[in-house]
Amino acid sequence: MIARLLFSLLCLGLLPAAHAATQPAMAEVSVPMKAIKVGTHSYFVQGLPGAASSANQGFMSNAGFVVTSDGVVVFDALASPPLAQKLVQVIRKITSQPIKRVIVSHYHADHYYGLQVFKALGAEIWAHRAGEGTTRSKDAAERFAQRKEALFPWVDETTRLLEADRYLAGDEDFEMGGVHFNLRYVGPAHSREDMVMMVKEDNVLYSGDLVFLGRIPFVGDADSRAWIASLDKLIEMKPRVLVPGHGGLTKSPKTDLVFTRDYLQFLRSQLGKSARNLIPFEKAYQSIDWSKYRKLPAFNEANRANAYNQYLRLEMETGL
Numbered sequence: 001m002i003a004r005l006l007f008s009l010l011c012l013g014l015l016p017a018a019h020a021a022t023q024p025a026m027a028e029v030s031v032p033m034k035a036i037k038v039g040t041h042s043y044f045v046q047g048l049p050g051a052a053s054s055a056n057q058g059f060m061s062n063a064g065f066v067v068t069s070d071g072v073v074v075f076d077a078l079a080s081p082p083l084a085q086k087l088v089q090v091i092r093k094i095t096s097q098p099i100k101r102v103i104v105s106h107y108h109a110d111h112y113y114g115l116q117v118f119k120a121l122g123a124e125i126w127a128h129r130a131g132e133g134t135t136r137s138k139d140a141a142e143r144f145a146q147r148k149e150a151l152f153p154w155v156d157e158t159t160r161l162l163e164a165d166r167y168l169a170g171d172e173d174f175e176m177g178g179v180h181f182n183l184r185y186v187g188p189a190h191s192r193e194d195m196v197m198m199v200k201e202d203n204v205l206y207s208g209d210l211v212f213l214g215r216i217p218f219v220g221d222a223d224s225r226a227w228i229a230s231l232d233k234l235i236e237m238k239p240r241v242l243v244p245g246h247g248g249l250t251k252s253p254k255t256d257l258v259f260t261r262d263y264l265q266f267l268r269s270q271l272g273k274s275a276r277n278l279i280p281f282e283k284a285y286q287s288i289d290w291s292k293y294r295k296l297p298a299f300n301e302a303n304r305a306n307a308y309n310q311y312l313r314l315e316m317e318t319g320l
């Protein structure tokens with residue numbers, strides 16, 4: 001605790017540092033990170049399982065990058081500046097092309113806290129405009145305080161919560177070095193500003209947190225109807241490979257997308273019926289046949305909370 005306080009004071013410039021460096025050295029992460037190639041131009045790094053903690057040093061989300069002959073496009077910036085710094089090293093092993101653009105899938109801490117590293121390298125940050133101002137919200141301040149505790153020294157007072165340089169009004173296509181990118185707005189689903197990125201030539205889709213593979217997703221009180229529509233949009237894009245925001249990739253995106261969509265539909269149809277018939281939640285939950293989902297990872301952690309939050313949402317939707 002004392003060490004931490006001293007470190008903070010040092011960073012704030014309140015204590016004289018030895019040879020008073022203007023910029024405190026950034027803490028480093030020791031967690032392993034390697035590039036996984038998923039297409040001719042497309043790569044990603046895969047975070048470790050579990051919530052952000054000192055054990056995984058915050059490396060629990062994925063980030064993608066696409067190498068073109070005219071620069072690199074990065075998809076998401078990981079959960080801290082040191083992790084982003086490590087990602088830059090990983091990219092540098094593959095190419096010396098400048099990192100020109102960072103696309104933020106959505107403004108959750110584990111996907112954007114590393115932005116300042118890319119910004120310092122001259123990259124332009126793009127996000128959907130529904131995320132504008134998120135970094136200045138009360139939620140963001142609370143999350144930042146929590147992360148400074150949980151992920152110190154990798155997240156600290158020198159971590160900056162950066163807004164995008166450019167907010168997109170909707171879908172956008174662009175080309176860089178002969179590679180074509182389709183950015184698609186698919187919110188509000190996991191967040192208001194969800195954006196996915198398709199790399200045309202590689203047929204690789206970076207989906208952010210819209211898709212959770214091989215496990216029960218955390219749905220919470222998300223707008224499940226809109227989420228279902230977004231998943232339908234992804235299914236229509238017919239990707240060859242899908243890289244989610246957490247966990248491993250899938251080479252059978254359709255099956256996985258359909259699975260998540262069907263789970264959301266199952267929640268809605270089962271709980272909607274109960275809400276309309278004024279069956280109390282507990283009774284409704286007990287009477288639903290969950291056998292199709294019970295054996296999947298995160299069922300115990302997520303299913304009941306998903307069901308409860310969706311029950312409340314459906315009550316609201318049916319005007320009860």
Ligand SMILES: [Zn+2]
Nearest residue numbers: 106108190209
């Ligand atoms: Zn998220």
